[in-house]
């Protein structure tokens with residue numbers, strides 16, 4: 001059926017599409033600090049947010065940006081920030097606070113070559129494990145990766161939806177290539193977009209336990225000022241939000257945080273398969289690299305090699321089920337990445353089969369080409 | 381009938397929070413907490429519309445015990461969270477409570493930028509010249525020569541004046557008291573919370589356990605007596621020479637000025653954005 005609403009085709013870069021995705025998802029607060037190759041996100045939001053009665057603020061650094069984003073989200077407004085590696089490093093402290101207080105928010109990390117000031121601003125995918133484990137202590141977090149301008153829109157919407165639904169910070173990884181490539185896209189009309197909002201408490205304030213999970217393990221969330229006065233702390237807390245040293249309460253807290261994500265695996269873990277049905281070799285790629293990988297797989301098919309592509313959209317929680325099924329089916333898995341092997345180690349970790357997991361790494365600041373993946377692929 | 385003091389305790393202390401609190405007997409933090417409650421009570425604010433944020437330190441524990449919307453954040457970052465809360469819901473009364481290390485060491489950058497930015501926020505800094513919670517290491521307000529657990533041979537750095545830092549950084553309202561002058565703290569916090577713009581109240585306080593003891597200043601009561609002797613009012617200080625002011629603490633309102641408040645300026649930004657239409 002034809003959609004009633006037709007939206008115009010637009011020439012957009014990835015960073016701009018992230019902004020439109022965020023606006024469509026209901027984001028009305030942004031705090032950030034300028035950094036290439038992420039700055040266009042802040043610049044465009046500084047125009048669009050006030051026009052939508054939202055708020056944009058440029059903070060004194062990325063630590064402050066995260067604090068402001070968490071504060072705004074706790075006050076009931078969907079919030080985000082965007083940065084690149086050096087800024088993402090500074091965000092880790094308050095990212096932990098968001099994890100422990102189960103504050104929904106989205107962090108976009110447009111990756112560039114690292115470590116430190118690194119390679120401003122060549123493409124890289126060096127922040128994958130940091131996105132998962134960058135802040136200290138065991139913590140749940142969701143990491144997604146976008147590969148195209150269209151993805152930047154739709155996965156940003158998904159990032160907000162997941163963060164609201166599970167009360168968990170979501171990190172959206174993009175990279176310099178995705179961020180600055182311009183493509184012609186038709187963004188869906190607002191009516192076509194599914195937007196999820198956090199569940200608010202329905203009980204009277206006296207009954208409200210701010211950290212008591214519902215059947216999914218996710219506590220309903222009151223906004224500051226809603227009449228549900230309660231305590232929010234980065235200390236491990238009981239169901240009322242007060243600090244606890246009680247070992248049973250501590251354990252219950254940690255287990256619930258992990259379980260609410262585990263229970264949502266089928267919803268959270270997203271991937272796309274191409275030509276996988278009869279594949280004997282699977283290429284596992286994510287972010288911008290998924291695109292040359294697809295081209296290489298198609299070229300290999302033309303040469304009679306039974307290759308397929310698994311594009312990971314969710315990197316963490318690592319989609320173990322989907323990957324395992326393919327490792328069982330295929331004799332080889334090739335994992336091209338613009339790092340020294342940050343996802344291939346995850347693939348290896350879940351490989352309990354006769355499948356050879358082969359790395360393909362590029363860390364010279366250059367984009368991985370279809371030809372190099374193709375050449376590697378046909379040798380397997 | 382409860383006394384007025386009891387009535388305030390019953391109204392604002394959390395019933396469901398398991399006391400006792402974490403503070404040492406005689407700690408100045410309790411005096412500041414009492415003053416904050418009296419100020420809020422006097423202003424007749426609804427508990428639902430008050431948000432207290434704090435950082436990490438003994439001072440940072442204060443919101444835990446109080447029946448408002450309370451947000452105990454990370455070390456030094458209370459003002460960044462307060463900024464987000466206030467911008468997201470400008471109707472809320474947001475107060476950040478910090479220690480001296482919290483506000484001017486790890487959070488120093490946030491502090492000066494919050495003052496410069498001039499959001500409609502209140503910052504209360506309890507300055508006890510030391511890192512209390514971590515066991516008495518020197519802070520940015522530890523005096524030259526003082527003994528701390530990380531300056532056992534005498535401190536070789538110079539102390540910040542927190543209030544003067546706030547004045548220079550552009551705060552709309554800056555005041556100072558000591559925990560000896562408890563009812564002055566009430567009034568200053570009340571004024572600060574009513575002020576349009578960024579308002580700072582520095583309270584000189586006693587950490588007799590981690591600071592007083594090592595520097596032979598006696599117990600809590602002795603330290604309060606010293607605060608009394610050292611204090612000079614703003615109007616008296618104006619008549620004293622720099623030499624006469626040596627070792628003195630100026631108390632009262634240091635600055636009260638009208639400046640554009642960014643929470644309100646942002647409303648104009650929204651209007652301009654609406655008027656210019658969505659050109660993107």
Ligand SMILES: Cc1ncc(C[n+]2csc(CCOP(=O)(O)OP(=O)(O)O)c2C)c(N)n1
Nearest residue numbers: 436437438439455479480481482511512513
């Ligand atoms: C990032 C970080 N670094 C260090 C600490 C350890 N720490 C906890 S409280 C504190 C200092 C507290 O001193 P102050 O801010 O003056 O507050 P007080 O305890 O005296 O009230 C420090 C260094 C921490 N919690 N977080």
Ligand code: SF4
Nearest residue numbers: 403404407438512587
């Ligand atoms: S250590 Fe010092 S600041 Fe902390 S509670 Fe004790 S007296 Fe107060």
